[in-house]
Amino acid sequence: MKFPIIRTAGLDGMLVTFSDALSEASNRATLAFCEAVKASAWPGVQEVSTSLASVFLRFDVNTLRHETLQERLWELLSQQDWLQAPLPGGRRLWQVPTVFGTELAPQLGEAADAAGLSEARAIESLGTARVRVLTIGFAPGQPYLGPLGAEWNLPRQTELTPQVPVGALVLAISQFVLFATTAPTGWRHVGQTGFRSFQLGSQDPIALRAGDEMIFTPVSRSDYDRFCAEDSRFGGASREEIPA
């Protein structure tokens, strides 16, 4: 299949896809193209959002024909090589204290085995990775993060884990998800943080934006407990602007 491709989603959705596999470049293209579509402000387009490697548009089918929208999207796609596009500005780096393994995150050992690493090497690998918020999805404010190295390209479990807590760092297919809610998952629970990506009622209920970067710094259980007690929203995470 030759990318990018444009396909329909339901009756009133259009999906522009840059790759069928996750890569840094295809995600960067997605974020940049999303900004360009928003800036175009085409009449009839009701919503623009991104997934890992696609831009989704929802539009009013009564005022904008599918063919017309497809033509506009192809025209915009042809204007530059989106795989070479820079990341949008206004991004932040978050460093989040994280307990890897222990009873707080019981699947680290299993994931390390599957990746062919000792637990110590696994923590070193995961705890130093600087990952990007590839997209926000599944639940309010919940980031998909990556890409991690190829050794972490582990399939999802066939059976769901009935429940992981808020702040759980789970892993599959070379990505993390940092759970924003308590939910079942088919991904492996390798770390635990005190970071709440979504908190209703706070000034900024959704903390992260696609394009932000994160580092999950390994800490001891006692440090984790102290961070959580001192900072119930972000569990001791630090935040800084990434220079453009």
Add this chain to the structure above:
Amino acid sequence: MNALKVLRIGPLVSIQDQGRPGQLQQGVSRGGAVDLLALAEGAALLRQSADLAALEMAGMGGLFEATGPLRIALTGAPMQASLDGEALAWNASHQMQAGQRLEIGAARRGVYGYLHLGGGIDSAVMLGARAAHLMSGLGRTIALDDLLPCGPDQSSETGLGLTPEDRFQGGTLRIVAGFQSDLFAADVRARFAETGFRRGSRANRMGVELVSDGAGFAAEGQLNILSEIIVSGDVQMTGDGKPFVLLREAQTTGGYPRIGTVLPCDLPRVGQAQAGTELRFDWVSLEEGLALQARHDAQMKSLPGQCLPLLRDPAHMQDLLAYQLISGVVSADADPFA
């Protein structure tokens, strides 16, 4: 402010409205009422906007007491309903007086019944809507002693009824192909439309499981495709090739492949199917789907004109005198014998 006080309540009752469109980029799924047609019917019966919030009752209602005079309408899955012991018509609007008790029992057909208040339910707005979205931590189910406050009521008309479109006993769901349909072999897609399904035991506001006899409907590379945007109506195949129809409260993205998307106008039929109800799929082209949806949208717009005064037999109106004596809350030109 007039309100309904909750004296008894079923386990799965929540405030719902049109939900939260436009926030997918923040991971906020649209949510809102499972049966949007019921929301439009209630709005038409009360002569008000379909954007107002109502009470969605899954399977079982509750007992409510009015703190002051207020209007109600009942739509969606028909449930046993009575006002101070007098049976109330479903798919109709009614007047309640202070202290009167409204009892809503089990669904006779379908799943989701709706209780609408004149002026809507004026509860707190969260991320732009009043709809509870339980998985997202927005709102909660209704509990004993909750107060459901009415918003400002712009009308006083009651005693209207309408004949609803029957979406409570399954049937055929029209489905269009989408961006992952060709992950499924052509013969699998054909067999999908030839198969009779039953609603399975797993169903909630996020999605509805369908079961069938024979082989499942697996795609290639099922466990390793990239997570992708979900639109409501998507039919997702889980690892064992079992279809789930995803409803508006589904998560915003998902990694299971989707064979196609059920038309929005057929989604009430999915949500309102009780366990065991028979459902099947019919592939339609995008053009056919758009035309069917446009016809449905026009029908929804015409609902206010379909609301007519309830036909009541005076011989069965034991409350007739009381009804007329409280004429201050009945429209002066309403004719109870019409």
